[in-house]
Amino acid sequence: MASVTLKKINKHFGSAHILRNIDLDIEDGEFVVFVGPSGCGKSTLLRVIAGLEEVNNGDLLIGGQDVIDLAPKERGIGMVFQSYALYPHMTVRDNIAFGLQLSRESSQTIEERVASTARILQLEPLLERKPRELSGGQRQRVAMGRAIAREPRVMLFDEPLSNLDASLRVQMRMEIAKLHRRLKSTIIYVTHDQVEAMTLASKIVVLNAGRIEQVGTPYELYEHPATTFVAGFIGSPNMNLLSSSVDAVNGDLLSLALQSGTSIDISPVPVQGVIKGDSVTLGIRPEHMQLTTPAAGQIDGEIVNVEYLGNERFVYLMYHADAEPLVIRHSGQQLPMVGERAGVLFEADACHLFNQQGISYPRVLHDHPESALAESI
Amino acid sequence: MNRNIMRILARSGFSLLVVLILVFCLFPFYYAIITSFKSSSELFQASYWVNQLHFDNYQHILGQETFIHSLFNSVLVSTLVVGLSLLLGLTASYALGRFEFRGRSTVLMVILAVSMFPQVAVLSGLFEVIRMLGLYNNPFGLVISYMLFTLPFTVWILTTFMQQLPKELEEAAIVDGATPWMTLVRVMMPLLWPALVTTGMLAFIAAWNEFLFALTFTLTDDQRTVPVAIALISGASQYELPWGIIMAASVLVTLPLVIMVLFFQRRIVSGLTAGAVKG
Numbered sequence: 103m104a105s106v107t108l109k110k111i112n113k114h115f116g117s118a119h120i121l122r123n124i125d126l127d128i129e130d131g132e133f134v135v136f137v138g139p140s141g142c143g144k145s146t147l148l149r150v151i152a153g154l155e156e157v158n159n160g161d162l163l164i165g166g167q168d169v170i171d172l173a174p175k176e177r178g179i180g181m182v183f184q185s186y187a188l189y190p191h192m193t194v195r196d197n198i199a200f201g202l203q204l205s206r207e208s209s210q211t212i213e214e215r216v217a218s219t220a221r222i223l224q225l226e227p228l229l230e231r232k233p234r235e236l237s238g239g240q241r242q243r244v245a246m247g248r249a250i251a252r253e254p255r256v257m258l259f260d261e262p263l264s265n266l267d268a269s270l271r272v273q274m275r276m277e278i279a280k281l282h283r284r285l286k287s288t289i290i291y292v293t294h295d296q297v298e299a300m301t302l303a304s305k306i307v308v309l310n311a312g313r314i315e316q317v318g319t320p321y322e323l324y325e326h327p328a329t330t331f332v333a334g335f336i337g338s339p340n341m342n343l344l345s346s347s348v349d350a351v352n353g354d355l356l357s358l359a360l361q362s363g364t365s366i367d368i369s370p371v372p373v374q375g376v377i378k379g380d381s382v383t384l385g386i387r388p389e390h391m392q393l394t395t396p397a398a399g400q401i402d403g404e405i406v407n408v409e410y411l412g413n414e415r416f417v418y419l420m421y422h423a424d425a426e427p428l429v430i431r432h433s434g435q436q437l438p439m440v441g442e443r444a445g446v447l448f449e450a451d452a453c454h455l456f457n458q459q460g461i462s463y464p465r466v467l468h469d470h471p472e473s474a475l476a477e478s479i
Numbered sequence: 480m481n482r483n484i485m486r487i488l489a490r491s492g493f494s495l496l497v498v499l500i501l502v503f504c505l506f507p508f509y510y511a512i513i514t515s516f517k518s519s520s521e522l523f524q525a526s527y528w529v530n531q532l533h534f535d536n537y538q539h540i541l542g543q544e545t546f547i548h549s550l551f552n553s554v555l556v557s558t559l560v561v562g563l564s565l566l567l568g569l570t571a572s573y574a575l576g577r578f579e580f581r582g583r584s585t586v587l588m589v590i591l592a593v594s595m596f597p598q599v600a601v602l603s604g605l606f607e608v609i610r611m612l613g614l615y616n617n618p619f620g621l622v623i624s625y626m627l628f629t630l631p632f633t634v635w636i637l638t639t640f641m642q643q644l645p646k647e648l649e650e651a652a653i654v655d656g657a658t659p660w661m662t663l664v665r666v667m668m669p670l671l672w673p674a675l676v677t678t679g680m681l682a683f684i685a686a687w688n689e690f691l692f693a694l695t696f697t698l699t700d701d702q703r704t705v706p707v708a709i710a711l712i713s714g715a716s717q718y719e720l721p722w723g724i725i726m727a728a729s730v731l732v733t734l735p736l737v738i739m740v741l742f743f744q745r746r747i748v749s750g751l752t753a754g755a756v757k758g
């Protein structure tokens with residue numbers, strides 16, 4: 103159990119600058135998830151924290167102690183690898199006990215730790231088996247067992263569930279959440295999967311090309327993405343991003359001119375600091391739009407695709423030839439058909455505005471029921 | 480009808496070919512074995528069958544103290560060669576297979592190049608080295624010189640296998656707090672077992688059968704290894720070669736090899752790495 107602090111971490115591979123000035127504070131007991139596109143440096147950052155990768159400069163503190171020059175073992179970390187990396191020639195028991203044996207614990211301590219680890223992860227009936235005699239989910243649990251047996255201060259997971267099939271992934275996700283509640287250890291977790299990130303994290307770190315784009319709770323990231331990158335990355339399907347320019351601002355009233363020339367009115371304006379004439383990106387999530395008749399909509403266009411998912415539909419609407427189609431989540435009664443024309447109504451409250459650099463304008467803060475709830479706990 | 484005949488013809492043609500190849504490969508061994516069971520008078524009748532088993536040749540050769548001595552020397556030399564080759568090969572391949580450093584591929588090429596020289600080419604130079612080390616007419620001199628040809632293939636084969644082990648396995652060991660030596664011995668070595676057995680066996684056979692170095696670097700009967708001892712077996716007179724005894728000795732020294740191969744073959748469990756990674 104310990105906090106982790108990264109200060110100006112930089113990492114080069116040859117001439118490639120992979121991690122750029124990473125500053126991050128992770129508190130004791132937090133569940134932090136790194137997300138980002140492939141190749142953005144998530145694994146590298148995790149391996150830097152583990153001590154498997156050296157940094158070019160920067161500082162790393164675990165539990166207030168400078169660990170940058172320490173070996174992985176001395177940092178008090180446990181790691182679960184994407185491929186599990188179990189020792190194939192050892193039984194489950196030996197896999198879990200290996201680290202303890204190496205640190206010359208007494209055989210009684212080893213026995214106890216293995217027993218308690220096996221109990222926590224329900225590995226008791228499997229202790230004498232070899233990894234090749236285990237299913238994917240069981241191997242996953244052994245890998246976690248190996249990491250927790252030494253009672254590390256920080257647990258590191260690198261895409262631990264990406265080798266499992268969908269239903270097992272859901273199950274293991276819950277087990278990891280349970281494990282965290284039980285051990286209360288600090289966990290740093292790398293994933294591609296948004297659902298994993300949103301459900302597990304107490305704090306999400308969005309990385310992009312070796313830089314931190316935004317750090318925040320899942321709620322903050324979803325409701326207040328700091329950049330267009332985060333806006334587009336968090337949420338599925340992605341947030342719609344429409345380039346436009348500011349037509350008129352007047353107090354609470356804001357109207358934007360879209361690429362198509364249509365002018366739309368989003369009032370009351372949810373953000374501050376917008377000036378007439380600015381080029382801005384309007385961001386709106388699929389669930390914050392409503393389909394209506396072409397005449398009643400703020401904009402209208404032709405439906406080019408409908409994806410049916412049972413409980414809802416994703417409707418793709420072409421409002422302008424040069425722009426990406428709008429994605430609208432639709433769960434209403436009437437059935438939109440491909441080829442029809444339809445109109446769209448925007449919820450002004452849920453609109454995001456980003457400036458030309460892709461940075462969000464500061465929002466006018468309303469009381470959000472969820473954040474109020476979070477504070478009261 | 481026609482096709483059936485064709486098929487039968489093709490089949491029997493193939494079987495015939497297999498039989499021919501087998502005869503070609505095995506006949507010399509067969510002939511050696513039956514010769515070893517013949518009495519000296521039978522030897523010169525060209526028969527391909529033993530009518531009566533004679534153990535005279537075996538009795539004779541096992542009664543010779545120098546032969547027993549050279550058998551012992553061979554076992555000593557071959558075992559040491561295998562042990563040292565595997566130890567050096569394993570540690571070298573760990574460095575060459577798992578670490579990136581400048582000159583890595585150069586080292587690998589040099590190691591390979593060493594094994595390309597014919598033995599005769601290095602004979603005189605090696606002789607000087609052995610004499611300088613004071614190991615002339617000493618089995619340990621042979622051990623060193625044999626590693627000249629066992630080490631290159633040991634290192635190459637083990638390096639190849641080492642490179643195939645997943646990197647995460649090694650990193651898991653590092654996170655678990657294993658030193659490089661521990662990682663090698665407790666994690667890598669058990670996984671390389673099949674490769675170790677294979678290379679060890681090849682090294683043993685190479686050392687066991689080596690002739691040229693053994694002849695050159697030893698002088699006295701009590702320091703010789705078996706291949707030389709057999710070659711130097713002489714008959715009662717200068718004009719007689721005791722073929723029966725030579726063959727009996729040859730069979731005797733081949734037997735351990737055959738037994739060893741059969742024994743270790745069972746131990747080479749393939750797919751030992753299954754379960755290390757992925758699902």
Ligand SMILES: Nc1ncnc2c1ncn2[C@@H]1O[C@H](COP(=O)(O)OP(=O)(O)OP(=O)(O)O)[C@@H](O)[C@H]1O
Pocket residue numbers: 115120138139140141142143144145146147294
């Ligand atoms: N050992 C290495 N040598 C050179 N470049 C490397 C090395 N390891 C990683 N990289 C580069 O660093 C960048 C970040 O790699 P990293 O593995 O951290 O990405 P990632 O975010 O984990 O991606 P993924 O989601 O695909 O796992 C990549 O561009 C990769 O090519």
Ligand SMILES: [Mg+2]
Pocket residue numbers: 144145146
């Ligand atoms: Mg990765």
